[in-house]
Amino acid sequence: MTEPILSATGLTKRYGKVVALDRCEFELYPGEVLAVIGDNGAGKSTLIKALSGAVQPDAGKIRLEGRDVRFSSPNDAREHGIETVYQTLAMSPALSIADNMFMGRELRKPGWRGKWFRRLDKGRMREFSRAKLSELGLMTIQNIDQPVETLSGGQRQGVAVARAAAFGSKVIILDEPTAALGVKESRRVLDLIQDVRSRGIPIILISHNMPHVFEVADRIHIHRLGKRLTVIDPKDYTMSDAVAFMTGAKEPEAA
Amino acid sequence: MTSADHESTVRDRREEAVAAFEENRGILGRIQHTLHVTPALVPLIVLTAAIIGFTWYLGARFPEQLPLIMQQVQIVGVLAAAQSLIILTAGIDLSVGAIAVFSSVVIGQVTFRYGLPPTVGIMAGLAVGSAIGAISGWLVSRVKLPPFIVTLGMWQIVLATNYLYSRNETIRSRAIQDEAPMLQWLGAKPNEQLVNWIEASRGIEWERRRPAETDSAVLDFLWATNITYGVLVMIALVAILAYALRSTAWGRHVYAVGDDPEAAELAGVNVKRTLMSVYILAGAICAIAGWIMIGRFGSVSPSASTGVVGNIQSITAVVIGGISLFGGRGSIWGAFFGALIVGVFELGLRMAGANAQWTYLLIGMLIIGAVAVDQWIRKVSA
Structure with a gap:
């Protein structure tokens, strides 16, 4: 098997007594779309923030292309070729x-x-x-x-993705890209994701929308209680299985 | 799904017009769009209309006074340039007038009390203005205090320091003229200097004041243009800032910070450094206004009215100039036109013999009207 382009081992982050990340593992392989799903409060956004440099983990290692890296800020991660499209898009409307x-x-x-x-x-x-x-x-x-404010929601998302794709040489992280969009606009964003993948850039997709996740993801990282519960192939499982894993109603078979 | 499949579906979808822009917006919509793109247009139209209106009512003697209006608005115009920068970052600066007065006092006192060369005095004034700006900028960007509060406090602090430091002493015009004429340089008139120089080179010397009429129409016209170096500095300053805001990365960052500071930060803009630079620059520009004050009034007075009314006048000019108080929108030319509009109304109504209160009444209406237009333009985004 190929080497992961971006990986994390033993990632831990505590906020006071709350453990947001508990020795979390993570792998992203070249050219894939990896969806990260999990219930609210499972710690997936902390994981993503650690990978994009917005949060510094207390322990654990992040490796980019086989080398250890530490990101002190989002700009730092960006310089390493990791671009993030935030849910708020981070654009100046005027x-x-x-x-x-x-x-x-x-x-x-x-x-x-x-x-x-x-x-x-x-x-x-x-x-x-x-x-x-x-x-x-x-x-x-x-x-x-x-001005960006004259664009529709889908077009804005498109511009944000285009910005990430233009400068993100290694990894693109998309945070809930379809959450605020209508059906037709969501479609375009999903097309966009596949377009970017077909150009060889791996994508981490955070989403709550199961149909969207199952449509575009190659693998699904299920996050539960601050760690990776399992990684599934969307072809082998149904959406209700994934939801069951997320909520703890079902335990994955020991691999 | 195979990749060829995907290619073709995507290509099909690209043909669909997902969000074509409606071409027939109607006249009102098109006006709204134009104003959205060129925010300085409204004040320019108002200014032109006001000049044409007064010329129609008062005759040719009104446009002859335009250079005088420029001289009357030069201090407010420069303060409005500083104010524009702050307001573009969604802040407000209530201390611009106080900084200008204190800087002019520093320029005067360093030269007269300590007997240093005028150049050093001017440098000291600029340094003090920038330093006050730096303190405000630090409080706003690092301590995260609201700009309104910071500059409200700074206004009182600077004005009080100004009286304490100067011991409420005025440096008289005569003394400056005799010992440090450079301090009044911004009040000198380059056009008169040029005409005198041309005539001197032709061997014509006038005793005392040169008369307004000579045998040369060109020289008469030049003499009548009646501008000062201060006016030229104001125009140059606005032009330089307009360039910097439009065509440099720093300017784009100023707009982005005013628009949405969090988005700017995530997009990779150093928000704190941008804010610091804006406040320091605004302080330095206020100090330039302080130097212009010496040229305009001749003397250095710690109780100059600019310290109290300069703040409100500059905010008035900026608002009439169409710069949004919510930040991130507007052009500095608008603020310049805004200052001129106020000047045109003040002089025009006075020449027409109207009660001075009419000026304030009209300016009040212009302020409210300008903000209403701003709200209307901003609806484009909705």
Whole structure:
């Protein structure tokens, strides 16, 4: 079997007396969509925060491409090639799509204008944004300069995913990408996920929506009581099995 | 599902118009969209209409006074530039006027009490203004106090320090003119200097004040433009800030922080550093306004009215200029036009012989109207 691209062993995080992560294990393999499901309070968001650098674990190791890494901030994880699409999308509604795509990593014009006047290379940023959006089939967005607030929920999600796909060279984490969307828009986001996977970037998908999880995931990581209960193949189990594992109504057979 | 299958379904779906934008928005919708993209347009239209209206009523003697209006609004205009930066980050600065007065006092006292060169005095004024901005910025970004509270307190503290430090002494215009004319440099008129220089090079010397009419129409016109270096500094400052806000990463970060600080942080913007830079820069700009005050009034007075009314005047200009008090929206040109609108109304109504209260009444209506327009524009997002 291939080596996992991102893995964690013995991950532990305590908040006072509450143990959010209890020696948790985690593996993500190249090119797969791994869904992470779990009941509220099971600790899956703490796990994701630890992997994206927003939370520093008390104990345990994170390995990226076989090397030990420690993320002190989301920016740190981002520099290692791990991009996260937050549930809130982290976009500035009044700014344009291109501005948002490059927020925090703007391109400057080459030569003296960039060096002395710190002038942004808006042309290059627009072109890049347009290319990335059309790569993901989002060219229904006509104008790259329109403010993000004029986009629909699905389009915003699309822009956020495109931003992650454009810069996330190794891993993309999607936090509840379909939670706020209608049926049709959810479809597009699921297509988007498969598009990104077909380009070889592995995805961690956190979702409460079982049909969506079973549709796109290659493997499902079930989180319970701060640790990984089991990993199942969606082809071998039903959705009610997964829910039963999540809630503790059913125990997985010892592997 | 095979990958070829998936490819084709995705391609099909790409053809669907998931969210085509309605092209026929109607005239009102199109106006709303235009204003959304160019927020400085409303104040520019109001300004143009006001100038045309007063010219129609008062005749050519009104547009002749436009340079005077520029001189009258230069202090408020510069303060409004500082205020714009703070308000763009969803803050508010009630201390801009106090910082300007205190900076002008520092410039004067360092030069006269300690006998240092005027350059050092000006540097000291700029340093004090920036330092006050840095304290406010630190309290807002690190201690997480609301900007309203921080700057309300800072207003009192700075104004009190100003009186204590200056011992409530005024430095007279005459003394500055004789010993440190550089402090009044921003009040000097480059157009008059240019005309005098041209005439001197032609061998014409005028005794005492030069008359407004000479034998050359070009020189007459130049003489009549009647601008000061302070006005030029105001315009240059607004132009530089407009460039920085629009075309540099720092400017985009200022807007992003004002729009949604959490989103900006997650997207990789250093929110604290951006806020610090904005408050320090605003403090320095207020100090420049303090220097302009010396040029405009001639003297250095710790009890200049700017310390009390400057705050409200600058906020008025910013609001009339269409910058959203909720942050992240608006353009600094709008604030500049806002300051000019106030100046045009003040002088225009005075020339028309109206009671001064009409000015305040109209400005009050403009403030409420501007915020109503802002709310309407923001509905685009809903």
